[in-house]
Amino acid sequence: MSDQPLLNVRGVSKFYGSRVGCMDVSFDLWPGEVLAIVGESGSGKTTLLNCLATRLMPTTGCVQYRMRGGNLRDLYQMSDAERRFLMRTDWGFVHQNPADGLRMTVSAGANVGERLMAVGNRHYGNIRTTASDWLERVEIAQDRIDDQPRAFSGGMRQRLQIARNLVTSPRLVFMDEPTGGLDVSVQARLLDLVRGLVSDLGLAVIVVTHDLAVARLLSHRMMVMKGGKVIEQGLTDRVLDDPREPYTQLLVSSILQV
Amino acid sequence: MTALADYNFAYLDEQTKRMIRRAILKAIAIPGYQVPFASREMPMPYGWGTGGVQVTASILGPHDVLKVIDQGADDTTNAVSIRAFFQKVANVAVTTKTSEATIIQTRHRIPEETLGVNQVLVYQVPIPEPLRFLEPRETETRQMHALEEYGLMHVKLYEDIARHGRIATTYAYPVKVAGRYVMDPSPTPKFDNPKMNQSAALQLFGAGREKRIYAVPPYTDVVSLDFEDHPFEVQTFEKPCALCGARHVYLDEVVLDDKGGRMFVCSDTDFCETRREEGHRGEMLGDIKEAAE
Amino acid sequence: MTTPLIVSDVSKSFTMHLRGGLRLPVVANVRFSLARGECVVLGGPSGIGKSSILKMLYGNYAVDSGQILVRHCDQIIDLASAEPRVVLQTRRDVLGYVSQFLRTVPRVSALDVVAEPLIARGTPAGDARERAEELLARLNLPKDLWQLPPATFSGGEQQRVNIARGFITDHRILLLDEPTASLDAANRAIVVDMIQAKKEQGVALLGIFHDEEVREAVADRILDVSQFSPRKVAA
Numbered sequence: 152m153s154d155q156p157l158l159n160v161r162g163v164s165k166f167y168g169s170r171v172g173c174m175d176v177s178f179d180l181w182p183g184e185v186l187a188i189v190g191e192s193g194s195g196k197t198t199l200l201n202c203l204a205t206r207l208m209p210t211t212g213c214v215q216y217r218m219r220g221g222n223l224r225d226l227y228q229m230s231d232a233e234r235r236f237l238m239r240t241d242w243g244f245v246h247q248n249p250a251d252g253l254r255m256t257v258s259a260g261a262n263v264g265e266r267l268m269a270v271g272n273r274h275y276g277n278i279r280t281t282a283s284d285w286l287e288r289v290e291i292a293q294d295r296i297d298d299q300p301r302a303f304s305g306g307m308r309q310r311l312q313i314a315r316n317l318v319t320s321p322r323l324v325f326m327d328e329p330t331g332g333l334d335v336s337v338q339a340r341l342l343d344l345v346r347g348l349v350s351d352l353g354l355a356v357i358v359v360t361h362d363l364a365v366a367r368l369l370s371h372r373m374m375v376m377k378g379g380k381v382i383e384q385g386l387t388d389r390v391l392d393d394p395r396e397p398y399t400q401l402l403v404s405s406i407l408q409v
Numbered sequence: 410m411t412a413l414a415d416y417n418f419a420y421l422d423e424q425t426k427r428m429i430r431r432a433i434l435k436a437i438a439i440p441g442y443q444v445p446f447a448s449r450e451m452p453m454p455y456g457w458g459t460g461g462v463q464v465t466a467s468i469l470g471p472h473d474v475l476k477v478i479d480q481g482a483d484d485t486t487n488a489v490s491i492r493a494f495f496q497k498v499a500n501v502a503v504t505t506k507t508s509e510a511t512i513i514q515t516r517h518r519i520p521e522e523t524l525g526v527n528q529v530l531v532y533q534v535p536i537p538e539p540l541r542f543l544e545p546r547e548t549e550t551r552q553m554h555a556l557e558e559y560g561l562m563h564v565k566l567y568e569d570i571a572r573h574g575r576i577a578t579t580y581a582y583p584v585k586v587a588g589r590y591v592m593d594p595s596p597t598p599k600f601d602n603p604k605m606n607q608s609a610a611l612q613l614f615g616a617g618r619e620k621r622i623y624a625v626p627p628y629t630d631v632v633s634l635d636f637e638d639h640p641f642e643v644q645t646f647e648k649p650c651a652l653c654g655a656r657h658v659y660l661d662e663v664v665l666d667d668k669g670g671r672m673f674v675c676s677d678t679d680f681c682e683t684r685r686e687e688g689h690r691g692e693m694l695g696d697i698k699e700a701a702e
Numbered sequence: 703m704t705t706p707l708i709v710s711d712v713s714k715s716f717t718m719h720l721r722g723g724l725r726l727p728v729v730a731n732v733r734f735s736l737a738r739g740e741c742v743v744l745g746g747p748s749g750i751g752k753s754s755i756l757k758m759l760y761g762n763y764a765v766d767s768g769q770i771l772v773r774h775c776d777q778i779i780d781l782a783s784a785e786p787r788v789v790l791q792t793r794r795d796v797l798g799y800v801s802q803f804l805r806t807v808p809r810v811s812a813l814d815v816v817a818e819p820l821i822a823r824g825t826p827a828g829d830a831r832e833r834a835e836e837l838l839a840r841l842n843l844p845k846d847l848w849q850l851p852p853a854t855f856s857g858g859e860q861q862r863v864n865i866a867r868g869f870i871t872d873h874r875i876l877l878l879d880e881p882t883a884s885l886d887a888a889n890r891a892i893v894v895d896m897i898q899a900k901k902e903q904g905v906a907l908l909g910i911f912h913d914e915e916v917r918e919a920v921a922d923r924i925l926d927v928s929q930f931s932p933r934k935v936a937a
Contacts, residue, residue, distance in 0.1 A: 265560055
């Protein structure tokens with residue numbers, strides 16, 4: 152692991168009027184590190200994720216990102232053009248609902264190839280080969296390359312969304328409840344796939360989930376949110392095996408045992 | 410009372426013309442950029458060329474010579490109506506001869522004859538936004554233009570090749586203007602795309618329903634988008650025009666009978682007639698005369 | 703620091719917020735060290751905090767006070783206060799752990815579960831799998847199970863996968879939480895041999911063994927955990 156953080160988050164707060172979205176969140180994220188943000192609905196975890204991914208402007212706070220060149224840039228001071236470029240090259244965003252992250256009316260191949268074309272790739276054959284390789288990596292049969300995601304199951308759509316995000320070799324991926332709407336068996340397959348890709352590619356990931364099993368399986372580190380604030384954070388094993396805060400203990404003790 | 414007394418010259422009032430001219434000037438200054446304008450109600454339905462008519466009305470002077478074509482023809486309903494409209498409201502000279510016209514309003518085609526510096530080509534545009542079909546949000550497409558994010562255009566071409574084995578888009582084929590804005594040439598067949606490049610004539614595009622004007626100034630680079638391994642190509646026709654024998658021009662199919670008989674003739678009627686006046690003969694010409702007798 | 707592990711004045715309690723903030727002291731003033739090639743066995747009655755000590759050393763439990771010192775990349779690291787990523791690096795390179803139960807991951811084969819710690823340290827996947835096969839063969843795990851995910855294995859089979867995973871690397875410190883509990887005599891003997899081999903390589907081991915025979919065979923000394931019991935101090 153590199154000895155310099157990829158992301159420095161300092162005092163990020165988002166207010167909706169007088170209502171708190173998230174409040175005074177600070178942390179560092181290192182390359183290759185997977186951070187899970189957990190908490191119940193309304194705890195502010197998605198608001199925080201959207202602030203970090205610059206899909207939402209925080210009310211106060213500062214997030215610095217280490218660019219590929221090694222220099223730190225303040226995300227909220229960047230121009231739209233730079234930020235959008237970052238979002239389609241060096242970053243990924245995996246939505247809970249694949250329809251939000253895919254183009255449902257273009258083929259699977261074009262969904263994966265779009266980012267390549269966006270960064271100037273102009274060779275059809277190469278784009279198609281790369282798209283085909285990525286479909287294989289996410290376990291979608293290559294003969295489905297010309298089918299539209301409308302014809303795919305929920306699990307396939309989600310895997311397609313992941314391929315679409317990873318094709319430009321991003322260094323940081325945001326995930327919002329990536330297994331949210333899926334059946335348990337489909338979830339397991341997706342989690343295993345994501346887990347493998349994350350370690351193979353050395354991705355840094357910030358994943359929002361309310362499912363502690365997802366956090367245990369995917370993440371190195373966890374932040375527990377309640378009422379917009381981070382109430383506990385640390386090594387994932389530690390937070391789950393030895394929760395300190397009352398709310399975290401409640402969360403952990405509420406997991407259904409099979 | 411003369412017919413003209415009921416109208417301001419060229420139908421639109423002078424304030425409206427100024428507004429449209431300002432939009433046109435801005436469009437010329439930013440080649441390929443879609444300039445919003447306050448499109449007016451015109452005495453014809455949307456889809457009949459209200460955008461082109463407003464542009465023409467705004468640039469028309471008493472000494473201009475106007476030609477109007479629909480497809481390549483001067484004698485179809487839409488072309489005849491618009492020509493008649495301007496004769497009535499501006500009393501300008503009209504022509505079917507490409508070389509004589511100072512302003513040519515068109516739907517679909519660019520004349521085969523190379524245009525000159527003293528000519529303006531006005532296009533009637535139904536849908537000005539090339540990104541529309543893949544990204545329906547206007548806020549998003551405007552931002553994509555602003556930030557020059559044109560990956561989506563190639564997604565469309567990718568889909569074509571994936572589905573048909575080649576770029577099957579034959580009209581409204583997207584172009585990049587002056588190395589910056591991607592522009593929809595509108596329903597023009599892609600056969601005519603090369604004619605837009607480095608044209609000596611000013612090209613103005615008016616979309617009445619969508620309230621947008623855009624332009625390609627004279628001598629501007631207009632490049633059709635493509636892939637390295639699937640380069641842009643225009644259609645080719647196996648046979649020359651059946652009437653005038655012209656090659657390398659855009660041909661229309663004409664059905665001759667109910668037994669599968671057909672011929673291919675120039676879509677540009679003026680071009681075809683001029684060639685026949687010059688003595689060129691296609692293979693079908695004699696046959697048609699005989700059939701008519 | 704030639705002593706691989708030093709534990710100094712470590713105390714641990716649980717606060718049960720769901721039970722009215724009840725505070726449960728677990729251990730207090732834990733202090734000991736491990737030498738190279740030494741196997742120390744934690745002794746004392748059940749419930750006295752033996753497993754808790756292993757979990758604190760491995761970072762699964764936080765400590766209230768004290769230090770847990772290991773050397774990593776020529777630096778002394780206090781695991782009691784280290785950042786998560788440092789704890790994870792230490793786990794990857796220095797500190798191994800064979801837990802009592804295998805935490806299975808869906809769809810990952812037994813072979814890959816075993817090979818993973820080596821791959822994480824940069825060993826080529828092919829070499830790592832070869833090494834994993836050797837270990838699974840040595841532990842007599844039937845070959846037709848190797849490509850299957852261990853979720854459906856019996857307790858003894860899962861435990862052998864777990865042991866192979868813990869022993870595959872050359873970690874300098876190895877924590878063993880009842881690794882032989884559900885094994886038959888033959889396989890227990892193999893594990894004892896494997897522990898002896900680790901000792902000869904200079905690995906420091908800290909374990910919990912309820913089986914007396916195994917304990918006798920591997921232990922260099924017994925560390926009585928009841929001396930760290932806070933209840934005894936209070937009494």
